[in-house]
Amino acid sequence: MTDESVLGTKSRILDLFSDLNEADLQNIESWISSQSYKKVGDQADCTKENTCHVDEFLYDDQEVDKLVKSGKLSRFYCTDCMSRGINELIFISHSMSKQALMYIFYVLLPNDLEEKQILDVGSRLGAVLYGAYYLSNASSIVGVEMNKDFCEIQEKTLKKFSMDPNKIKIVNSDILERCDIVQNSNIIIINVLDFFVDTEKHKEMWYFFKKYIKKGSYLVSNRSMDETLSALQMSEDMMEWLTICKPNQLEHEIFFDVEGYSELFLYTVN
Ligand SMILES: C[S@@+](CC[C@H](N)C(=O)[O-])C[C@H]1O[C@@H](n2cnc3c(N)ncnc32)[C@H](O)[C@@H]1O
Numbered sequence: 001m002t003d004e005s006v007l008g009t010k011s012r013i014l015d016l017f018s019d020l021n022e023a024d025l026q027n028i029e030s031w032i033s034s035q036s037y038k039k040v041g042d043q044a045d046c047t048k049e050n051t052c053h054v055d056e057f058l059y060d061d062q063e064v065d066k067l068v069k070s071g072k073l074s075r076f077y078c079t080d081c082m083s084r085g086i087n088e089l090i091f092i093s094h095s096m097s098k099q100a101l102m103y104i105f106y107v108l109l110p111n112d113l114e115e116k117q118i119l120d121v122g123s124r125l126g127a128v129l130y131g132a133y134y135l136s137n138a139s140s141i142v143g144v145e146m147n148k149d150f151c152e153i154q155e156k157t158l159k160k161f162s163m164d165p166n167k168i169k170i171v172n173s174d175i176l177e178r179c180d181i182v183q184n185s186n187i188i189i190i191n192v193l194d195f196f197v198d199t200e201k202h203k204e205m206w207y208f209f210k211k212y213i214k215k216g217s218y219l220v221s222n223r224s225m226d227e228t229l230s231a232l233q234m235s236e237d238m239m240e241w242l243t244i245c246k247p248n249q250l251e252h253e254i255f256f257d258v259e260g261y262s263e264l265f266l267y268t269v270n
Contacts, residue, residue: 010057017058026072029055049082095124096191096222100264101131103256104220108266109187110248113138119185121175122146122196126154128189130161133168141168142185144175176205182212189220192228203232210241219267242267 017025032053052073054064067073074084096104113136120128123143132141145151151172158168171178182188188209193202206229213219221228225242229235245266247253 025058029053029058050077052084094191094195095127096131098127098131099256100222101127101135103264104189105131105135106252107247107249107256108220108264109136109218113187115139116186117142117184118187118189119144119181121188121190122193123154123170124150124191126157126170128191129154129168129170130157130163133163138187139167142171142181143169144171144173144178144181146172146174148172176208179208179212182209183214185213185217187218187220188213192221192223199232203234206232206234206238210238213269215269217269219269221265221267222263224265225267240270243270 017028020028030053032055054073059067064073068075074086076086077084078086116138117140118128118132118136118138120132120141120143123129123145124147126143129141129143132138143154145154151170154170157163158165158170171181175182190209193205197205209219219225219242225238225244226235229238245268247266
């Protein structure tokens with residue numbers, strides 16, 4: 001076919017299509033696509049399941065974007081069940097990353113933590129405790145974790161790496177039962193707890209921390225306290241309890257991609 005006759009054919013097709021509504025158009029389109037799967041060549045891996053035929057003569061990129069946004073088209077399909085009704089997963093971590101720990105100990109907190117006790121509330125696999133052990137000179141490191149299985153994993157890890165039991169300790173308890181540890185700590189690290197406690201208990205925990213964390217201590221959190229307390233509708237009760245502070249070792253910040261650490265906050269307790 002010459003270019004001219006292709007153009008003529010396209011124009012006749014457009015005439016035909018101009019009478020159709022959107023549903024008819026989609027119907028015709030899937031019919032066309034069902035007629036045309038290649039068996040050889042660079043698109044030989046196209047199948048009915050993994051391929052979506054979109055005529056770029058009829059739908060340019062912007063139109064396709066609109067169809068995707070409105071849910072009429074999907075760019076992905078499930079390789080198990082072939083469904084196109086899929087969504088991107090949200091990935092969350094219940095442990096702090098190594099990078100986040102380096103940022104806490106090399107940028108946020110003071111360099112010298114001698115004579116200080118660090119408490120990790122809900123120590124889980126022990127990430128924060130190991131970070132504190134290897135990245136700081138804190139004299140005492142305590143993890144309080146209510147889940148017994150996690151405590152056993154942490155104990156095993158301490159033994160495996162011969163960490164000094166006089167310096168680092170795991171306590172299997174609900175933190176609410178251990179106000180003594182909270183009172184004796186100078187640095188309290190809290191990774192978000194929402195997944196583990198209901199709203200009432202979560203509120204109770206913050207009132208408890210406000211009561212027992214001693215003045216002058218540091219609180220490190222991976223979500224802004226403004227956000228946490230306002231979500232729990234307790235900002236008013238907590239006003240003036242904490243002051244946000246700038247990192248103690250700002251000179252090290254250049255070694256970090258700061259954007260990635262905007263979710264780590266350091267406060268002093270008033
Ligand atoms: C998000 S994880 C934090 C893990 C660790 N701190 C880290 O950042 O790598 C929260 C942990 O807190 C524990 N937890 C929640 N509520 C607690 C409570 N009231 N007392 C002690 N542990 C608690 C959970 O079992 C869970 O392992």
